[in-house]
Every structure is written in C-alpha cells, then in structure tokens.
Amino acid sequence: MTSTSPATTRRIMLSKVPQITVWFWAIKVLCTTVGESLADWINVTLGVGLEITAIIFTLVLAATLTWQLLIRRYVPFVYWLTVVVVSVTGTLYTDILTDVLGVPPWASTTIFAVVLAMVFGIWWRSQRTLSIHSITTTHRELFYWLAILVTFALGTAAGDWILELTGWGPGISVLFPAGLILAVAVGWRLGADSVLSFWLAYILTRPLGANLGDWMGLTKSEGGLGIGVGPTSIFFLGAIVATIVYLSIARVEDIDSPELQASVAITLKRQRAMLVYFAAIAAVAVAVLFWAHAQPHAAAAGDEGPAVSVTALAPGQSATINFPTTTVIECRTIVRDTLALVQRGKQTEAATRITDLETMWDQNQATLEGLDSNAWSVLDGQIDRVLKSLRAATPDRAAQVDALTTLLRTLSS
Structure with missing residues (x-):
C-alpha cells in the first residue's frame, strides 16, 4: 500500500493537465478570444464598469480555481473553464492599469514581464522545474495557474503596445504573433528546450486570439471582416463547446505520452544552439516593429487616421440644419x-x-x-x-x- 500510493497520486495529478497537442493550442486560442469578448460584454454592454467587472471575475476565478484544485483528475470542462476565467481576469487587470491608472502599454508590458520572471524564479527555486508535466502537487499547480494568469496580462499589454507602435490593422496584426508562434514551433522541433518553447508560445497565443477576434468582429471600415462582436463570440464559444465535448468523449488527451523533450533527440549543445535561434528571432521581431513604427501611420490600429481638413463654418451658420x-x-x-x-x-x-x-x-x-x-x-x-x-x-x-x-x-x- 505504502509503495504504490505515491505513484498513484502522481498519475492522478498528471492527468489534471492536458497533453500538449494541437487540440490544446486550438482551444487555448478560442478561450482567449471568447474571454476578452465576455469581459467587454459585461463591462461595456451591461454597463457594469471595469473595476466592478474585475472584482466579479476575481471572485469567479477564486471559485473556478478552487474547483480545479479539488478535483482528482483532468476534467476538460473544468480545466478550460478555468482558462477562460483566467483569460478574462488577466485582461481586466491590464485594462485597469491602462484605462484607470493611465499606465502606458510599454510600462504595463515591463511590469508584467518582471512579475512573470519573479513567478518563474520562485517556482524554479522551490520546485527545480517549470515543466507542466511535473505538476504532481497542489503547490506546483498553484504556481502553474499563477504563471498563466500573468502570461495573459503580459500578452494583453504586449499586444496593445505592438499595435500602438505599428499602427497595424486587425488583419495584419494577426500575422505577427502567428509568425512568432510558428518560429517557436520550428525551434522546438529542432531541439529547443520544451519548457521554454511552451511558455513562449503560451504568451504569444494571447495577442493572436485577441487580434483574431478583433479582425472578425470589427466593421469593414475599421479593417475587420464585419462579422460583428456578437456573432464572433458565439462562433468561438460554439467551437470551444464542440471541442470540449469531443475531447471528453474521445479522451485523446488521456493517452500517455513521453515528455515533450523526448520527442526529438535533444542534446545540451542543440539546446544552446536553439537559444541563439530564439535570440535571432527576437532580434528580427524587434527590427520589424521598429520598421513598422517608422512607417507613416497616424495612430495605433483602431485609432483614427489623419484628420481631414476642416472647413470653418460661416458666422451664425448651423452645422446641423440641413441634416435629418x-x-x-x-x-x-x-x-x-x-x-x-x-x-x-x-x-x-x-x-x-x-x-x-x-x-x-x-x-x-x-x-x-x-x-x-x-x-x-x-x-x-x-x-x-x-x-x-x-x-x-x-x-x-x-x-x-x-x-x-x-x-x-x-x-x-
């Protein structure tokens, strides 16, 4: 009994985190998009207000996270519900910094980057690993969810900062994080550290999902597809539900698989080479941002372009007398x-x-x-x-x- 208990506990805890497959990344992007739309609907459409909405979702997060921590195995509905709530909450925290406290996006990005580095540092010092495949205790699972919360906030701030720098429209803004995610995936396949690759991709899916939602929801005059925020949210919500139902029935995530690092022949030399590769990708990304910032643009994506030449009204002339x-x-x-x-x-x-x-x-x-x-x-x-x-x-x-x-x-x- 004593000798088998630790192994049994380990299997149960491991099963609470899904396998990192294409399904994981697909539903992660879907959750990101729906999470932001849901926050906007409650905050703006219902008129609850940013601060009250943040308080509400902080309480909801506490409830869903408690549920996730108490269950003894991986349940797709509970896990992904927690991800959606974390997505909303992290976005709201960033919005409060920007809209209420007046913190510029570059400063918010810096703040959350420092906080994430501290979380990872404390996590590593305490557990000697940052791999999600080693989450075998509640302590590690708490570190995991805290890191995810900060990555959502960081992804939101970084995405807003990039749009402010470049002035890109909704469609083009989807390509940048998508290209970086593809570069990270290539690096992982070539032997980059799986833990580093995972967290880089996890951060980048936040701006990808948000920009994708904006592109579909904004009007054509704003550079979007004109589908509308409501239909877009319903579409992504339906996709999430369908995916969770499939995962629950097919149980494709329950299949045991080796650690991501074992999927390719990884050596310390190759990992170091991939660090150089990631540094080169980061340098290229920064160069692209500087180039885009130098191009003529009036404001960040979603802002107005150059103002038209304003003709003065004649003294006493009404500006609206001829309008309906x-x-x-x-x-x-x-x-x-x-x-x-x-x-x-x-x-x-x-x-x-x-x-x-x-x-x-x-x-x-x-x-x-x-x-x-x-x-x-x-x-x-x-x-x-x-x-x-x-x-x-x-x-x-x-x-x-x-x-x-x-x-x-x-x-x-």
Whole structure:
C-alpha cells in the first residue's frame, strides 16, 4: 500500500493537465478570444464598469480555481473553464492599469514581464522545474495557474503596445504573433528546450486570439471582416463547446505520452544552439516593429487616421440644419453618453460608446456630405479629434472633455 500510493497520486495529478497537442493550442486560442469578448460584454454592454467587472471575475476565478484544485483528475470542462476565467481576469487587470491608472502599454508590458520572471524564479527555486508535466502537487499547480494568469496580462499589454507602435490593422496584426508562434514551433522541433518553447508560445497565443477576434468582429471600415462582436463570440464559444465535448468523449488527451523533450533527440549543445535561434528571432521581431513604427501611420490600429481638413463654418451658420433631425439627435445622445462616461472615469466604456458614433457617421457619410459638405467636413474633423483623444495610449481626460464638449456644442448649433 505504502509503495504504490505515491505513484498513484502522481498519475492522478498528471492527468489534471492536458497533453500538449494541437487540440490544446486550438482551444487555448478560442478561450482567449471568447474571454476578452465576455469581459467587454459585461463591462461595456451591461454597463457594469471595469473595476466592478474585475472584482466579479476575481471572485469567479477564486471559485473556478478552487474547483480545479479539488478535483482528482483532468476534467476538460473544468480545466478550460478555468482558462477562460483566467483569460478574462488577466485582461481586466491590464485594462485597469491602462484605462484607470493611465499606465502606458510599454510600462504595463515591463511590469508584467518582471512579475512573470519573479513567478518563474520562485517556482524554479522551490520546485527545480517549470515543466507542466511535473505538476504532481497542489503547490506546483498553484504556481502553474499563477504563471498563466500573468502570461495573459503580459500578452494583453504586449499586444496593445505592438499595435500602438505599428499602427497595424486587425488583419495584419494577426500575422505577427502567428509568425512568432510558428518560429517557436520550428525551434522546438529542432531541439529547443520544451519548457521554454511552451511558455513562449503560451504568451504569444494571447495577442493572436485577441487580434483574431478583433479582425472578425470589427466593421469593414475599421479593417475587420464585419462579422460583428456578437456573432464572433458565439462562433468561438460554439467551437470551444464542440471541442470540449469531443475531447471528453474521445479522451485523446488521456493517452500517455513521453515528455515533450523526448520527442526529438535533444542534446545540451542543440539546446544552446536553439537559444541563439530564439535570440535571432527576437532580434528580427524587434527590427520589424521598429520598421513598422517608422512607417507613416497616424495612430495605433483602431485609432483614427489623419484628420481631414476642416472647413470653418460661416458666422451664425448651423452645422446641423440641413441634416435629418433623427440623425442629429442620435449623434448628440452618443456624445452626451460618452462625455458622462469620461467624467466618471470609465475610459473603456467611453471608447466603446463613441464607436457607435463612428459607425453611424461612416455609414451615413454619402448622404450627409451630399446634404451639406461644409458642415459635414467640420463635424467629421471634430469627430476625428474626439476619437483620437479617446483612443490615445495615455488618456488625457481634460483633452477628451474639451473635444467632446466642442463636438456637442457644434451638434447643438
């Protein structure tokens, strides 16, 4: 009894972590996309607010993580539910730093990178391994989930920083993390350390999943496919459920497999060579980012391009007299809502609400410009100013209030 108990316990603990297969990475990207959409839906659509949403998901995370820790074997539904909740929570923590505390993305990236290094350092000093295949105790499993939480936060911050630097659109922004993940996979196949390869890929799947969701959900005028956030979220959620059902029935993840390092003939010399390879990939990635940053672009992806030339209105001229009353009222309502959100410090909700004005304005451009091109040009310039202020990397509330007040005054003239 005594001699077999440790082995039995080890098998049970190992089974709580899925095998690292293509299914693992596919569902990881799906969870990342749905997690962010779910956070936005509760935070913005339901109007709960960023701070309250973060508190709610912190409590949900505590509950789901407790469930995951208490079960005695790997259960796909529980494990991936925990991943989704961790994805949402990590994203919210990054959003709080950026939108509430005004921390720029580069600083958030640095902060979370340092925190992740500390987690890995303490984990290694305590357990002498960072491999997920060695998670045989609750202590190690706690380190595992803490590291995952920080990787989501780091991936969110790094992804936002990259978009700010490059100004890439949603479609192009998918290619960068996808290319880096492919490079990591090639390195692993050539003999790179499996633990290092795993965590590099895990971090990179966060911006990949988020950018993929944005590309599918944003309107065509914003560079997306125009599918919509709602349908995109439903699609990915359905894909997650279908994959989990398949994994639960087929149990393909329960098949014992050797440690990832054993899949290729790895020597210490080859691992060192792959470190040089990863360093070269990192250098190329940095060079690409610097090159993209040097190219002409007005702002980060999702921000407005160069403002149009604004023609001044004649003294006493109304900017809205020739426009449909219903359109003007709707514009004023959106601007008032956005201004109220800014004044309450709800930056994320304000940026989301003003997108309604951007969408409506773009859809009605041909009609409104035809009715009064001069007034349209003035309003279009003021809307661009509002959008840029709300989507700035470092929010300036005074500038936002000024831009919104000016636009509201023009819409009321």
